[in-house]
Amino acid sequence: xxxxxxxxxxxxxxxxxxxxxxxxxxxxxxxxxxxxxxxxxxxxxxxxxxxxxxxxxxxxxxxxxxxxxxxxxxxxxxxxxxxxxxxxxxxxxxxxxxxxxxxxxxxxxxxxxxxxxxxxxxxxxxxxxxxxxxxxxxxxxxxxxxxxxxxxxxxxxxxxxxxxxxxxxxxxxxxxxxxxxxxxxxxxxxxxxxxxxxxxxxxxxxxxxxxxxxxxxxxxxxxxxxxxxxxxxxxxxxxxxxxxxxxx
Ligand code: NAD
Numbered sequence: 001x002x003x004x005x006x007x008x009x010x011x012x013x014x015x016x017x018x019x020x021x022x023x024x025x026x027x028x029x030x031x032x033x034x035x036x037x038x039x040x041x042x043x044x045x046x047x048x049x050x051x052x053x054x055x056x057x058x059x060x061x062x063x064x065x066x067x068x069x070x071x072x073x074x075x076x077x078x079x080x081x082x083x084x085x086x087x088x089x090x091x092x093x094x095x096x097x098x099x100x101x102x103x104x105x106x107x108x109x110x111x112x113x114x115x116x117x118x119x120x121x122x123x124x125x126x127x128x129x130x131x132x133x134x135x136x137x138x139x140x141x142x143x144x145x146x147x148x149x150x151x152x153x154x155x156x157x158x159x160x161x162x163x164x165x166x167x168x169x170x171x172x173x174x175x176x177x178x179x180x181x182x183x184x185x186x187x188x189x190x191x192x193x194x195x196x197x198x199x200x201x202x203x204x205x206x207x208x209x210x211x212x213x214x215x216x217x218x219x220x221x222x223x224x225x226x227x228x229x230x231x232x233x234x235x236x237x238x239x240x241x242x243x244x245x246x247x248x
């Protein structure tokens with residue numbers, strides 16, 4: 001009997017921040033559709049190695065992990081080059097690496113503003129910058145940037161984070177316009193409150209009460225949107241909210 005071909009079979013997805021939380025769920029969901037998976041993360045690499053081993057075992061796809069601070073232009077260039085030579089190409093780039101350093105504007109330290117923008121916004125620029133040559137040569141590619149509803153609505157105590165996530169939406173639309181003619185799509189996802197390490201310690205009951213659907217979301221619900229955008233050939237420059245109705 002013929003085995004059915006999965007929609008993303010033969011494609012390599014590079015996922016920054018793929019070692020845990022939303023990035024890990026996206027890596028699993030893209031692998032379930034047949035994509036080979038390159039996980040990029042900071043830290044010691046143990047979590048990323050575990051994610052890769054599990055995904056390879058579960059879905060039979062190729063996986064590898066790379067340690068790289070996405071805010072480092074030269075290091076991201078080297079990492080993208082390594083992924084391309086290990087996998088033979090890159091078809092999907094998911095910019096999911098992100099951090100928070102919350103604080104009220106009156107007291108926010110310059111270094112906390114700079115670091116959040118460097119990781120969340122410049123990190124995505126670095127990855128797109130280095131992958132775009134590969135996409136152009138391949139005559140196609142898909143970029144998915146993980147923004148946030150906070151980038152659409154703002155949030156007290158998160159001036160740095162909100163600015164970085166709003167910037168990511170501008171970056172998404174500029175890149176979408178610039179590269180659409182070359183069959184390269186670029187979209188963003190704006191999640192609301194999602195249960196991960198990043199949101200550990202938040203008052204879930206209070207937050208849930210402010211969400212029209214009455215609960216926080218789970219990483220797999222964001223991953224569903226990423227699979228959709230990876231496959232939606234006629235969608236570019238969009239911002240897909242996955243927020244239980246929070247930002248409407
Ligand atoms: P998380 O803290 O669980 O995971 C963050 C990931 O980013 C980790 O894999 C970490 O290794 C990686 N990372 C951090 N700094 C890095 C750097 N300098 N270089 C490379 N990798 C780095 O967070 P999460 O909740 O899974 O969030 C993932 C993304 O989704 C982030 O961009 C976050 O801003 C965004 N987001 C999260 C929520 C939420 O409620 N959890 C809501 C909206 C948007």
